[in-house]
Amino acid sequence: MEIVFENVDFTYQPNSPFSHQALKNISLRIKHGDYAAFIGHTGSGKSTLLQHLNGILRPTSGTVRIGDFELTTKKNNAIKSLRRKVGVVFQYPEHQLFEETVERDILFGPKNFGMDMEEAKHKLPVILEEVGLPTDVLQRSPFELSGGQMRRVAIAGVLITDPNVLILDEPTAGLDPRGRKQIMSLIDSLHKKKRMTIILVTHHMEDVLRHANQAFVLSEGELVMQGEPVEVFQEEERLQDIGLGIPEELQLINQLQQALGLPITYHHQSPSELGKDIAQALHAGGNR
Amino acid sequence: MIEFNKVSYSYDKNRGNAVDELSLFIEQNEWIALIGHNGSGKSTVAKLMNGLLLPTEGNVSVSGLPLSEDTYWDIRKKVGMVFQNPENQFVGTTVMDDVAFGLENLGFPREEMVKRVASALKEVDMYAFKDQAPNRLSGGQKQRVAIAGILAIMPEVIIFDEASTMLDPNGKKELLETIKGLRKIKKMTIVYITHDLSEAAYADRIIVMNEGKQWMSGKPREVFQYRDELSEIGLEIPLISSIYSGMNKHGVKLEKEPLHMKELVDQLWKLSSKM
Secondary structure (H helix, E strand, O other): OOEEEEEEEEEEOOOOOOOEEEEEEEEEEEOOOOEEEEEOOOOOOHHHHHHHHOOOOOOOEEEEEEOOEEEOOOOOOOHHHHHHHEEEEOOOHHHHOOOOOHHHHHOHHHHHOOOOHHHHHHHHHHHHHHHOOOHHHOOOOHHHOOHHHHHHHHHHHHHOOOOOEEEEEOOOOOOOHHHHHHHHHHHHHHHHHOOOEEEEEOOOHHHHHHHOOEEEEEEOOEEEEEEOHHHHHHOHHHHHHOOOOOOHHHHHHHHHHHHHOOOOOOOOOOHHHHHHHHHHHHHHHHOO | OEEEEEEEEOOOHHHOOOEEEEEEEEOOOOEEEEEOOOOOOHHHHHHHHOOOOOOOEEEEEEOOEEOOOOOHHHHHHHEEEEOOOHHHHOOOOOHHHHHHHHHHHOOOOHHHHHHHHHHHHHHOOOHHHOOOOHHHOOHHHHHHHHHHHHHOOOOOEEEEEOOOOOOOHHHHHHHHHHHHHHHHHOOOEEEEEEOOHHHHOOOOEEEEEEOOEEEEEEOHHHHOOOHHHHHHOOOOOOHHHHHHHHHHHOOOOOOOOOOOHHHHHHHHHHHHHHO
């Protein structure tokens, strides 16, 4: 499903003294199968934009197209079917788990959408395998699980409605390094194996660099930069001006180029491979 | 300052100990980073340090005062705690009211309160915001106000229990800079709990927790040598340390293991000017 924004404005409480324009003339395109990352400050308009993707908000003017579905200023009754196709994993989703068992939590979405419950139950083992949880968690209380596991339960609850687009708002916030790595590689595998379109909102620039193929930068409600992450991060100064940083490895590469004239580039190498590149460049420089 | 002598704590007898025969000693004015993966016992240790929990076995003492049911109230005055979610810590309608809350609870006279609130807010550089509503502040600013609320009580120890987790990168930096600044102007013991080793790098000493026990203790540079072992217990050394270890394997040796980017770049610059 392709996602297209055309000249989208959104104003909270229009025509009132509290009116606040959160999105300003946003036009963008996310192709089917993309892994798109949205970056920007708290208050830059990220959450407002995300809420347009599954129809929680409608544009004040302009159009959002998600596959065949069109979201305009007018009310659309097909919104429930859109929400099935665009799954959202909110920030700290474990705060929204509430059922007695993991099974009932995962099946909440299908029940809510009026799906065939037998079929949904049948899919449980497959979904659990996809998110990397053992089947014996189904009868346990979600609150007995670790933070990383609870997050997997929340993701499973979205996957079971079989969405084409998966939106994740800060999916690794608060997880330890291992939990974070596991969630990021889970998202990678959903992207690759299930060919899902992934939309990631994050403060971790390293994750944008390593995982996404498109980056969108928002500032004060405007889309200020977009492109492949490596390209976007080349504009370090511009990002700094709007209070954002670039990944640490790119900062280091820039500094080594400037201070030492080392010809090092980023080509998705691991940190220790980057160390090797630096060592080799240093040796080559020394023999000049 | 803080001493644990064979301390165990169990939330549920059937599940074993969250903290298991832990002995440790934290000196006065030390900045300790307490690290470990989620579930390693580090937050339980924090709660045992300020009497939110009492040990199942063993003894905890804070500046010589043994923790017990009779003393935990006094210990809490000595050990302040900044929590993960700044939102949950606010009670006042203005920043100033909020900082005053703890003092009010302890029954301080008004004059003293006003003085302490002002000086605490100045110490975290938030005095200019004193009349604002706390909910309009950024995450980093909120944590600074939470710190001021604790400073006003003048504890001997401040524990930061994953206080940076919900902050964005700028907020994290702001928090660490605030702590660094505080340490310059006053003596205090800091216990900084995190699973981010690049933040732990700022501390004087790192205590690594695993399965309720102290797994290792040492200066950041010493601890970061154990890259593979740390990764086995779910932790990751800072990016700069990983890059340096790759360089090191390919024949680049620096005088000291770099902890931050600046240390790495400066040393490389020196090295290459000699080549």
